[in-house]
Amino acid sequence: LGRLGHEVTIFESLHSPGGVLVYGIPEFRLPKSVVHGEIDCAAECLGIKVHPDAVIGRLYTIDELLGEQGFDAIFLGTGAGLPSFLRVPGINYNGVLSANEFLTRVNLMKGYLFPEYDTPVKVGKKVAVIGAGNVAMDSARCSLRLQQLNAQQTGEKPGEGFSFGEVHIVYRRSRVEVPARAEEFHHAEEEGIIFDFLTNPVEIYGDESGTVCGMRCIRMELGEPDESGRRRPIPIEGSEFDMDVDMVVVALGTSPNPLVFEDAGGLERTKWGTVVADEEAGRTTKPRVWAGGDVVTGAATVISAMGAGKRAAADIDRFLQGETDPWAEEA
Structure with a gap:
């Protein structure tokens, strides 16, 4: 115009x-x-x-x-x-962020230039990203890179058994149904993101200070296709298990x-x-x-x-x- x-x-x-x-x-x-x-x-x-x-x-x-x-x-x-959120207990604990808020803080607050610029995002050592779209891939890759920057800043030296941290993508369907572009999925996998398919959160745990300290999940299986054309995920009774996480990023659409x-x-x-x-x-x-x-x-x-x-x-x-x-x- x-x-x-x-x-x-x-x-x-x-x-x-x-x-x-x-x-x-x-x-x-x-x-x-x-x-x-x-x-x-x-x-x-x-x-x-x-x-x-x-x-x-x-x-x-x-x-x-x-x-x-x-x-x-x-x-x-x-x-x-406007982000969509999980409807599970513990969603309001410190350390639970929408992908929208997380990426906004990192990008506008220049978290990618740490330590030249400080950022209010404290990335955990074990991060779970819920969802498997393009935004979930961006959130996971950002988390992993910030973990590496934080380790370099604190002087941690790689050695036997050393890890900058872990980032998991938790997705209730299988690899075949991942909505992210194939290129984005490939890059995330290549960088070391861990994928937990057929897994769905049911509760987020918090400690005495109200901060994330774990997540309860359940295994899923795929049934008949739903209105989106993808096979409907169905919880497997008795398959609950706990994940050791200290940060949760919710990337379930907007x-x-x-x-x-x-x-x-x-x-x-x-x-x-x-x-x-x-x-x-x-x-x-x-x-x-x-x-x-x-x-x-x-x-x-x-x-x-x-x-x-x-x-x-x-x-x-x-x-x-x-x-x-x-x-x-x-x-």
Whole structure:
């Protein structure tokens, strides 16, 4: 839109723009210097304004942006940043984090540059990551690398029986059903991540201080396919066992934050909380509002979100030029 000559303002909920490219994808996969270079170029060359720490739904509602704030069109690219959690006892102990929070702390607090930068994430010696999607692989690999950095900082020397730490991916289905891309799975396996398939947590243990000190799990077997098309995991009676862990990262998927949609009358959403939008143009059911990326599809890839943004930008341009008004046509 900036290249097409439109005045563009970005409202960013965090203190630094870039979204999941900055807070979600680890440095070893996407250097932050690359992302910031693109953002700086857009701001300087195209005159795009960025408002950080601006939470839509709190600072302004969508209707306020379209009304008193005077914006002609809105594109919702707010992603799916609300994490899903386990429903098991002990989920609130210290040392239990969502993958979203863990990766945000590591990336925005520069945990990958420890000890040059300190970080509030204290990675345990034995970490369990629940889930087996791409985000779970990122969380596991980050945990393992931070364990190695911590060991180097404290001067621990590798020797017989020495281990920087252990990182387990705990997944209730089998290797065949792993939802992560094959490449991500391969990298995690190559780096030494331990995979516990057909395993599901049933309780997280905590010590007197309220900190994680273990996890109760149960073995699973696969039954008939469920609505997702994957075979349904079924608990095996009497197969419970304990895992020695001191940190748990929950990577079970995310959904859009409903706060964004406060007082947004006419904006239709699905039962999963995603926005209903035209696949090609990104038009929503609310006039002058477009949407794309994870807020429409649920958690997917950056490439998919970028494609949706470009298609929506072309349609917004046609609307602003007066070439089309899809909502008037539908009426």
